[in-house]
Amino acid sequence: MPKRKKIQEVIDLHGIRHKEALERVKDELSYRSEQGSFSLTIITGNSSVLQKRIFEEILEGSMYTYYIPSWNLGQIIVERTVF
Numbered sequence: 001m002p003k004r005k006k007i008q009e010v011i012d013l014h015g016i017r018h019k020e021a022l023e024r025v026k027d028e029l030s031y032r033s034e035q036g037s038f039s040l041t042i043i044t045g046n047s048s049v050l051q052k053r054i055f056e057e058i059l060e061g062s063m064y065t066y067y068i069p070s071w072n073l074g075q076i077i078v079e080r081t082v083f
Contacts, residue, residue: 012043018050025058033063033080042076051076 011028013021025042032038044050051068054076059066066078 009038010041010043013047013050014043014045018053021050022053022057025054029058029062029064029078037080037082039077039079042078043074044076045074 009032011024013024016024021044028040032040042054044054055066059076059078064078064080066076068076
């Protein structure tokens with residue numbers, strides 16, 4: 001059986017108000033989940049408040065794996081693997 005490709009993309013939330021940024025993240029994750037496995041880099045910049053809201057309002061308790069990479073604290077990497 002062939003391996004499924006992971007889609008890797010980036011969304012940049014610089015300059016977007018938090019409410020709109022949260023909606024964009026929700027929509028993007030929903031769309032990508034329908035496509036299968038993916039890796040999505042969410043660029044938040046230095047906004048720890050936005051990162052916290054994304055974690056608390058979207059990611060915690062979800063089906064996604066997510067982390068802030070040590071090499072860039074201004075982003076969140078969200079992944080989903082479908083077998």
